[in-house]
Amino acid sequence: MREITYRQALNEALAEELERDPDVFLMGEEVAEYNGAYKVSQGLLERFGPRRIIDTPISENGFAGLGVGAAMVGLRPIIEFMTFSFSLVAFDQVVNNAPNMFTMSGGQFNIPITFRGPNGPAHQLGATHSHATEPLYANSPGLKICTPATPRDAKGLLKTAVRDNNPVLVLEAELLYSSKGMVEPPDEELLIPLGRAEVKREGSDVSIVCYAQTVRLALATAAKLEEEDISAEIVDLRSIKPLDEKAIFDSVAKTHRVVIVEQDRPFCGVGAEVCYRIQENIFDELDAPILRVSQKDVPMPYNERLEKAVLPNADKLIAAVKKVCYA
Amino acid sequence: MQSVEQRDEVEMLSLMLLIRRFEERASQQYQAQKIGGFCHLYIGQEAVVAGAIAAVRDDDYVITAYRDHAHALARGTSADACMAELFGKEAGCSRGLGGSMHFFNRQNHMYGGHAIVGAHVPLAVGLAFAIKYRGEDRVTLCFFGDGAINQGSFHEALNLAALFKLPIVFICENNLFAMGTSVKRSTSLKQIVDRAEGYDIPGEIVDGMNFREVRDKIAEIVNSIRKEPHPAFVEIRTYRYRGHSMSDPASYRTKQELEKYRLDDPITRLRAQLTREGKLTNEQFDQIDKHAKETVLASVKFAEKSPQLPLDKLYDYTYANGAKP
Numbered sequence: 001m002r003e004i005t006y007r008q009a010l011n012e013a014l015a016e017e018l019e020r021d022p023d024v025f026l027m028g029e030e031v032a033e034y035n036g037a038y039k040v041s042q043g044l045l046e047r048f049g050p051r052r053i054i055d056t057p058i059s060e061n062g063f064a065g066l067g068v069g070a071a072m073v074g075l076r077p078i079i080e081f082m083t084f085s086f087s088l089v090a091f092d093q094v095v096n097n098a099p100n101m102f103t104m105s106g107g108q109f110n111i112p113i114t115f116r117g118p119n120g121p122a123h124q125l126g127a128t129h130s131h132a133t134e135p136l137y138a139n140s141p142g143l144k145i146c147t148p149a150t151p152r153d154a155k156g157l158l159k160t161a162v163r164d165n166n167p168v169l170v171l172e173a174e175l176l177y178s179s180k181g182m183v184e185p186p187d188e189e190l191l192i193p194l195g196r197a198e199v200k201r202e203g204s205d206v207s208i209v210c211y212a213q214t215v216r217l218a219l220a221t222a223a224k225l226e227e228e229d230i231s232a233e234i235v236d237l238r239s240i241k242p243l244d245e246k247a248i249f250d251s252v253a254k255t256h257r258v259v260i261v262e263q264d265r266p267f268c269g270v271g272a273e274v275c276y277r278i279q280e281n282i283f284d285e286l287d288a289p290i291l292r293v294s295q296k297d298v299p300m301p302y303n304e305r306l307e308k309a310v311l312p313n314a315d316k317l318i319a320a321v322k323k324v325c326y327a
Numbered sequence: 328m329q330s331v332e333q334r335d336e337v338e339m340l341s342l343m344l345l346i347r348r349f350e351e352r353a354s355q356q357y358q359a360q361k362i363g364g365f366c367h368l369y370i371g372q373e374a375v376v377a378g379a380i381a382a383v384r385d386d387d388y389v390i391t392a393y394r395d396h397a398h399a400l401a402r403g404t405s406a407d408a409c410m411a412e413l414f415g416k417e418a419g420c421s422r423g424l425g426g427s428m429h430f431f432n433r434q435n436h437m438y439g440g441h442a443i444v445g446a447h448v449p450l451a452v453g454l455a456f457a458i459k460y461r462g463e464d465r466v467t468l469c470f471f472g473d474g475a476i477n478q479g480s481f482h483e484a485l486n487l488a489a490l491f492k493l494p495i496v497f498i499c500e501n502n503l504f505a506m507g508t509s510v511k512r513s514t515s516l517k518q519i520v521d522r523a524e525g526y527d528i529p530g531e532i533v534d535g536m537n538f539r540e541v542r543d544k545i546a547e548i549v550n551s552i553r554k555e556p557h558p559a560f561v562e563i564r565t566y567r568y569r570g571h572s573m574s575d576p577a578s579y580r581t582k583q584e585l586e587k588y589r590l591d592d593p594i595t596r597l598r599a600q601l602t603r604e605g606k607l608t609n610e611q612f613d614q615i616d617k618h619a620k621e622t623v624l625a626s627v628k629f630a631e632k633s634p635q636l637p638l639d640k641l642y643d644y645t646y647a648n649g650a651k652p
């Protein structure tokens with residue numbers, strides 16, 4: 001194992017899959033000559049050439065659709081959205097074409113495509129640039145969605161996504177790109193299955209279910225809770241769809257108390273689904289109502305203080321944990 | 328007649344200087360972390376917005392993309408309100424809720440400040456539709472970058488404008504780059520203005536470093552539109568001196584290219600024209616520049632001491648009735 005950044009981990013995953021399969025190509029805005037708006041594709045143009053690392057004009061609907069078409073005839077496109085806020089321009093392709101094709105064609109056309117890029121609020125980017133798109137896409141059967149929170153998960157999930165025979169969204173995070181973590185050496189194949197959560201920290205008093213940017217928050221908060229004698233178990237979903245029910249249920253059966261901390265908005269958000277499944281399946285295991293810490297249900301304000309008020313934070317999470325623990 | 332034109336041009340030069348000094352301060356305040364998020368500067372492009380604004384009335388509609396500080400200033404938004412917006416303060420032109428990319432000023436007919444590339448072009452067509460619907464003789468000025476012309480929304484909007492014969496000037500601020508992508512690498516056409524031809528919209532190329540050329544060309548178009556509503560397209564060739572945003576070192580272009588454009592600076596050019604014609608002395612110019620610098624410095628002080636929107640107003644701007652759902 002060695003320590004690398006989340007950005008490097010994604011870069012390695014891209015390079016390894018491009019190396020392995022000549023049908024894989026990377027396309028998006030500024031991915032080639034500029035080496036990526038967030039430098040995730042650094043060096044790939046030099047290594048794989050302009051046939052496979054392809055800059056596009058600002059035409060998200062066009063190049064996302066191009067990817068779906070190319071996938072219909074067997075290529076394995078990796079389409080980068082500069083951010084998933086811009087994927088909304090391509091919503092029709094991602095929601096209507098990519099996941100429906102297999103059904104509509106009676107199973108003749110599967111779409112092995114990866115859509116990837118940063119997702120979720122960053123810092124003071126305002127309403128148009130701060131979307132956490134996972135609940136929008138999770139509502140579309142046929143799509144798979146993963147949300148890596150660590151360099152290791154980023155590498156292993158992206159590689160798996162590229163090899164999957166269905167459309168997969170890899171939702172990265174701008175604020176995580178420079179974060180570091182331990183990852184297997186490059187000569188060791190690292191594949192992390194979709195639909196498999198990971199307990200990032202063992203605990204006995206409360207389960208904190210989280211994903212993407214909120215994993216870091218949950219881990220930091222767990223350390224603080226420890227000081228107050230509350231032992232939190234951190235369950236990182238890693239994939240939103242498929243959702244690893246078993247991992248969630250196992251943890252809840254152990255702690256009997258749940259707080260979900262999510263980076264999206266509350267209304268029809270990811271936490272609502274998790275919450276529903278828990279109460280439907282293991283209601284009797286619960287010793288307290290499930291609480292959710294999410295964004296406030298407002299378009300994202302630019303003002304920093306208001307933005308902080310909208311986003312989940314340690315104080316809100318601690319308050320929720322204490323409430324479910326009756327502490 | 329002579330004196331009106333003289334006053335107008337010196338006023339417009341003052342506006343261009345105000346924009347430049349504002350952007351320089353914004354850059355400095357961004358580096359001092361008083362401004363957050365993305366911030367795109369207009370330095371080098373001043374003659375485009377100044378020329379266009381000089382050619383229209385105060386009640387005409389203006390809408391643009393995210394490189395919008397200049398358009399708000401040109402539309403009469405105070406430097407105080409603009410700087411306060413960058414600082415995220417309640418006195419900002421969007422109450423500190425929009426930030427650099429989302430400047431609005433309803434009273435002065437500045438309809439934003441839009442950060443999704445291409446997304447505001449249909450909005451502009453909607454503004455123009457409303458003008459025609461109400462039988463008014465206003466005109467809509469829709470500014471956008473060279474990067475926007477390859478979005479589907481742009482194409483749909485142009486067709487709608489042409490089909491419905493709407494009173495709108497599409498103003499492409501061609502500064503040769505969309506982030507690090509040159510027009511050559513993004514667009515199949517030899518020249519951007521040819522996009523208009525595909526929709527049967529009259530198009531022209533204008534030198535964006537020349538204030539007078541921009542003003543005269545747009546004035547001519549606007550006159551024609553006021554007589555009989557129709558869309559028009561201008562490709563205005565300009566250059567941004569700074570990187571795409573504050574975080575872009577702009578290593579995709581050469582020093583020589585930048586220097587070439589700097590030598591053709593729109594402010595220096597207009598100043599030289601006015602001086603040559605005896606309409607402006609060096610002392611007057613220095614006075615104007617001093618005033619611009621003072622105005623902008625004062626705006627920083629204003630923004631700094633302005634209050635933020637109170638936390639309990641968080642839900643007041645989600646729905647028009649202010650109610651929490």
Ligand SMILES: Cc1ncc(C[n+]2csc(CCOP(=O)(O)OP(=O)(O)O)c2C)c(N)n1
Nearest residue numbers: 086394442443444472473474475504505506
């Ligand atoms: C739909 C969408 N895609 C991508 C972006 C990211 N982005 C912001 S500005 C920009 C370049 C736009 O260039 P241009 O239209 O030429 O305007 P300029 O910056 O030169 O003023 C890009 C790619 C965005 N804001 N919206």
Ligand SMILES: [Mg+2]
Nearest residue numbers: 472473504505
């Ligand atoms: Mg441009």
